[in-house]
Amino acid sequence: MAEEIPSTDLITLTRHVLHDQLRLGAAATGDLTLLLTAIQVTSKFIATNVRKARLINLVGLAGETNIQGEEQKKLDILSNDIMVNALRASGRTAVLVSEELEEAIFIEEKNKGKYCVVFDPLDGSSNIDAGVNIGTIFGIYKIRDGSKGTLEDVLRPGSEMVAAGYTMYGSSANLVLSTGSGVNGYTLDASLGEFILTHPNVNSPFLNVVCQLKFRLQIQIPPRGKIYSFNEGNSMYFNPPVVSYLKSIKFPAPPKTPYSARYIGSMVADVHRTLLYGGIFGYPDDKKSKSGKLRLLYEAFPMAFLTEQAGGIATTGTKRILDIVPTGIHERCPVFLGSKEDVQDLMKCYEGN
Ligand code: AHM
Ligand code: MG
Numbered sequence: 001m002a003e004e005i006p007s008t009d010l011i012t013l014t015r016h017v018l019h020d021q022l023r024l025g026a027a028a029t030g031d032l033t034l035l036l037t038a039i040q041v042t043s044k045f046i047a048t049n050v051r052k053a054r055l056i057n058l059v060g061l062a063g064e065t066n067i068q069g070e071e072q073k074k075l076d077i078l079s080n081d082i083m084v085n086a087l088r089a090s091g092r093t094a095v096l097v098s099e100e101l102e103e104a105i106f107i108e109e110k111n112k113g114k115y116c117v118v119f120d121p122l123d124g125s126s127n128i129d130a131g132v133n134i135g136t137i138f139g140i141y142k143i144r145d146g147s148k149g150t151l152e153d154v155l156r157p158g159s160e161m162v163a164a165g166y167t168m169y170g171s172s173a174n175l176v177l178s179t180g181s182g183v184n185g186y187t188l189d190a191s192l193g194e195f196i197l198t199h200p201n202v203n204s205p206f207l208n209v210v211c212q213l214k215f216r217l218q219i220q221i222p223p224r225g226k227i228y229s230f231n232e233g234n235s236m237y238f239n240p241p242v243v244s245y246l247k248s249i250k251f252p253a254p255p256k257t258p259y260s261a262r263y264i265g266s267m268v269a270d271v272h273r274t275l276l277y278g279g280i281f282g283y284p285d286d287k288k289s290k291s292g293k294l295r296l297l298y299e300a301f302p303m304a305f306l307t308e309q310a311g312g313i314a315t316t317g318t319k320r321i322l323d324i325v326p327t328g329i330h331e332r333c334p335v336f337l338g339s340k341e342d343v344q345d346l347m348k349c350y351e352g353n
Contacts, residue, residue, distance in 0.1 A: 094149025
């Protein structure tokens with residue numbers, strides 16, 4: 001068998017983003033490119049730490065002391081520090097909101113830029129010890145004209161984000177990004193230390209180049225899937241629309257067949273699968289958690305942004321997620337996202353209620 005010739009024309013994340021910037025000509029300042037470069041560096045750094053967590057004693061509770069008497073740093077706190085430091089140092093940010101920090105960070109004048117980044121440095125961290133896929137989620141706003149960077153710059157609907165994405169740390173690190181014209185996916189080539197475009201969107205100018213690679217995939221949600229992804233352990237608390245929707249996909253009228261259940265309990269991994277294979281992911285509000293569990297700003301918004309950019313729908317059941325105006329940086333909201341037809345079926349259950 002003829003040996004595969006490796007591609008000599010790799011599209012790195014930086015090259016891809018830079019290409020977009022050059023296309024915009026004088027209108028683009030390069031600030032977003034630099035910010036995304038900083039974010040991808042944090043993803044590489046966090047990926048390295050996730051990989052060697054067990055070896056360097058990062059798994060465990062913050063505040064615990066190891067046998068050498070040194071204080072351990074929990075992986076999600078370490079990831080938060082990595083992100084805050086890199087984003088501040090990029091000189092391109094004005095406001096940072098992290099799941100790990102109660103208050104927003106307002107960047108001091110000398111490092112201030114015009115973007116705000118909302119992020120969950122290491123989502124799904126309850127899965128860390130089991131070695132399950134976890135990830136970093138982020139959304140980016142540009143400060144409003146004339147603003148110096150205040151809380152109002154991030155308390156805005158998700159539809160006003162200029163970019164959103166996540167990096168999933170699994171068998172490989174995958175960075176999935178949208179700057180508002182489709183979704184692209186990059187895979188970290190650890191030997192090169194670069195994120196390489198592996199999942200170009202259909203309109204990508206690099207589609208042909210990447211098409212030569214055998215492993216091409218696209219992040220475009222099929223209109224209907226065959227998988228549902230809910231924590232059904234909460235069933236006794238679920239509200240009637242969710243109960244009747246789940247019943248309809250588990251006990252469909254013949255000749256329809258039931259959906260498969262897949263729930264990892266790590267939003268990045270569950271959403272990643274939904275973006276690629278379709279179906280529906282849901283974390284509803286219920287009798288116990290009146291607003292659901294997931295955080296609006298740095299979990300629901302970025303994932304809703306990506307879902308819509310990939311051709312799907314993201315809703316609370318009754319309202320488009322990206323239209324919600326946040327009132328607090330850590331507020332929660334119910335989330336249902338995925339294939340258009342599947343999410344529309346769920347919304348019908350809400351309408352009939
Ligand atoms: P975290 O931000 O504390 O990690 O919680 C968010 C995670 C999501 O990744 C996931 O979808 C959800 O919590 C799972 O919750 P549950 O264990 O209740 O099913
Ligand atoms: Mg989280």
